[in-house]
Amino acid sequence: MTAKPATHNLGLLPEGLSDRLPPQAEASARLVRDVLDTVAAHGYARVMPPLAEFEETLTARLQSAGAEDLLRAIDPVSQRTLALRPDMTAQVGRIAATRLAKAIRPLRLCYAGPVLKLRADQLRPEREEMQLGAELIGTDSVAAATEVVTVAIEALQAAGVEGITIDFNLPDLVDQLAAGPLPLDAELIAPVRARLDAKDAGGLVALGGKAAAYLPLIEATGPFHAAMERLEAIDAALGDKGVLASRIAALRAIAKPIDWDITLTLDPTERHGFEYHSWFGFSIFAAGFVGEIGRGGSYAIMHGDGREEPAMGFSLYPDPLIDVGFGREAARFLFLPPGHDADQAKGLRGQGWRTVAALDEADDGRALGCTHWLDVAGPVAY
Amino acid sequence: MTAKPATHNLGLLPEGLSDRLPPQAEASARLVRDVLDTVAAHGYARVMPPLAEFEETLTARLQSAGAEDLLRAIDPVSQRTLALRPDMTAQVGRIAATRLAKAIRPLRLCYAGPVLKLRADQLRPEREEMQLGAELIGTDSVAAATEVVTVAIEALQAAGVEGITIDFNLPDLVDQLAAGPLPLDAELIAPVRARLDAKDAGGLVALGGKAAAYLPLIEATGPFHAAMERLEAIDAALGDKGVLASRIAALRAIAKPIDWDITLTLDPTERHGFEYHSWFGFSIFAAGFVGEIGRGGSYAIMHGDGREEPAMGFSLYPDPLIDVGFGREAARFLFLPPGHDADQAKGLRGQGWRTVAALDEADDGRALGCTHWLDVAGPVAY
Structure with missing residues (x-):
């Protein structure tokens, strides 16, 4: 093995101090x-x-x-x-x-x-x-x-x-x-x-x-x-x-x-x-x-x-x-494909949807954790 | 002057660290x-x-x-x-x-x-x-x-x-x-x-x-x-x-x-x-x-x-x-006199009132910062 900088340790946190995800x-x-x-x-x-x-x-x-x-x-x-x-x-x-x-x-x-x-x-x-x-x-x-x-x-x-x-x-x-x-x-x-x-x-x-x-x-x-x-x-x-x-x-x-x-x-x-x-x-x-x-x-x-x-x-x-798992809410995440209607998306956020906008043609709403995607007529379940 | 314990300094905070009231x-x-x-x-x-x-x-x-x-x-x-x-x-x-x-x-x-x-x-x-x-x-x-x-x-x-x-x-x-x-x-x-x-x-x-x-x-x-x-x-x-x-x-x-x-x-x-x-x-x-x-x-x-x-x-x-004063909201505080109706008070909290209940006959709603007090028929402005 060659010597590597100890950067693999840079994710380590002190005992009792942790990230909440x-x-x-x-x-x-x-x-x-x-x-x-x-x-x-x-x-x-x-x-x-x-x-x-x-x-x-x-x-x-x-x-x-x-x-x-x-x-x-x-x-x-x-x-x-x-x-x-x-x-x-x-x-x-x-x-x-x-x-x-x-x-x-x-x-x-x-x-x-x-x-x-x-x-x-x-x-x-x-x-x-x-x-x-x-x-x-x-x-x-x-x-x-x-x-x-x-x-x-x-x-x-x-x-x-x-x-x-x-x-x-x-x-x-x-x-x-x-x-x-x-x-x-x-x-x-x-x-x-x-x-x-x-x-x-x-x-x-x-x-x-x-x-x-x-x-x-x-x-x-x-x-x-x-x-x-x-x-x-x-x-x-x-x-x-x-x-x-x-x-x-x-x-x-x-x-x-x-x-x-x-x-x-x-x-x-x-x-x-x-x-x-x-x-x-x-x-x-x-x-x-x-x-x-x-x-x-x-x-x-x-x-x-x-x-x-x-x-x-x-x-x-x-x-x-x-x-121990208290309070995890099943949020509804809505994927906004390229070229979606921004006002329609805004209206849906106002109704409690959490939107995830495509930044690129390659973005995949389902892989990004969305439960629905926005069609012209409204949200469609994946 | 007699020597006093230095407790009057116990309110002092380090420079740049302060209480927000x-x-x-x-x-x-x-x-x-x-x-x-x-x-x-x-x-x-x-x-x-x-x-x-x-x-x-x-x-x-x-x-x-x-x-x-x-x-x-x-x-x-x-x-x-x-x-x-x-x-x-x-x-x-x-x-x-x-x-x-x-x-x-x-x-x-x-x-x-x-x-x-x-x-x-x-x-x-x-x-x-x-x-x-x-x-x-x-x-x-x-x-x-x-x-x-x-x-x-x-x-x-x-x-x-x-x-x-x-x-x-x-x-x-x-x-x-x-x-x-x-x-x-x-x-x-x-x-x-x-x-x-x-x-x-x-x-x-x-x-x-x-x-x-x-x-x-x-x-x-x-x-x-x-x-x-x-x-x-x-x-x-x-x-x-x-x-x-x-x-x-x-x-x-x-x-x-x-x-x-x-x-x-x-x-x-x-x-x-x-x-x-x-x-x-x-x-x-x-x-x-x-x-x-x-x-x-x-x-x-x-x-x-x-x-x-x-x-x-x-x-x-x-x-x-x-x-610099951003975001201070004028809340409506409602004083609840002794013997008030607890369910009525709960309903008013649901409508956005912030209530302050009397704990004692001597409690004075106006002095406690309330804008209203609860009469049988509902909130009354002071």
Whole structure:
């Protein structure tokens, strides 16, 4: 073999960064558009934060593990470290706390764009993914939670997503119970949460102290109505009409307007992915894909003066759905032979046809993927 | 003053990276959507290349100055240097030459997404900008040029862009004339091109040799029809029915289907921005903004086996238009008071209303930017 320039490698992309080709790229763009159209119709105004920020600005607002997950670049202009955004929610929070700090509340904002992670996670090899969502800033009330969950479901349905499951969570429930009716020594709170998260009943009992009192929460998991009844039984046994009763009432209110064709589940002590949520969280699943395609809940936005502002929102990560074939539309492609009538072709595009014009006598409409060709009288199927 | 945490700086963004807020962000998204809808109707299929690639893959395909203009990051996964894309055309070329190398030609692809430059240029302080466009791969014929110019104009008009000017260029004209009817010493070609580009008649004559023979090209610039007549006079004087005659015929053919409401100009020897174009180039301008908003033309895509494939395309950079106020739509926002009829509100959203639901008795629709509120009988103007 003779030495060849290494140009055959010039098609290689870094791990987790890939091209999306026509059917998937179009399905992805269509899904983003349909979701944002619904969100916009509910009064959420679009914002577009930049792809990169100063690392310190971004990490100041990234919660939990986010800050370790940044792809960094040195900016020769500022001589400072930039980070590519791994998440847009933190950026929307920054906008709400700075340039839109004085905008009247509740403030409704929405967004869509690519985000970049340093490393892929176990479930997905992709490091770049599409994120889109909506944030309701200035309140984390039950009414706000109801709106956010309702809008998320309506948007996904408008985009054609089927078999939607919403899993409700109460991220701070253990903290609240430990501070109230089910007291726990401070050093036991984290282990109790971890055992509950893992549904590890044996491990929970083995922790000793009053950890065993949390055992019934493991059972209050699964299909929404049965799990809620178990949660109500726990509440009745507590005899304390405080935090748990109010959370039960909130979940009932949020679930009430949701259509019967949505599957609801409850996992009150699930923590994974809700580390920065306050009282309410939810995960979104769809038929045809095992992992979650989105999540949301209540959180706080930090202002420059130290004030924390309540907020509620959801984010969707629809790429896995697209990858498993969601949303591929069978388009009608119409071949326009040489000498076709340009006005007739324009009229047909107005009716939804996608036209492919011959540039050369040799162009073959069928080979170019067209389903029809334009005869004088109109489109004819191949 | 007491020391305060530096959180007041946490709203600061790097130079040239900025947030786009509601009216502009929505106008930008709408323009991208409208342009891509038109392009898709002409058979161009969407691709989505990644935000970052290996630096060497990207620079191998970036023409001229592009390679110096990259924001770089070290990828801890591959231990190699990544670069953020400063341009998507090169990525689309890579896709055409690799994963879609065997797809039938002509191959029509379109794209939209953010690109990142290391430094801002003189005209624009932004380092991140939106790029969108369409590429027709496998031919750079006159028919291909006609389609690309026509589709670019139709797409901009569909998006509501007015006062469109198209400036035609013939990037390799001097090379072709120098190799044929107006011979030039090799070392004079670059200086002649530079003087013509600068419209520097005195400088051109001062170059000596046969440079002065190129003087008439400076006058063949300006409004299309008058400039074309001057170009035809040059051709007649040459007495050589070769390259110039064929370029004149091509420009006449490309201009023929263009509507009278588009302003056409000619600058045959303009080179800036067309360094990598072959025989044909064009710039796009719009009313209300002085710089160009897009450009296009013919070029070549490099394949792994060294083969070059002809291609034709255009790219738009619409951000400046958006920044000067293009496309802000006066939306009708409808406040939904507490206890409103949810089905009535849904019906109104279906008619194009954007609704803002009260979450609290204290919510004030007018203060929230609504133009109307929902009474039992329907929307009422504030």
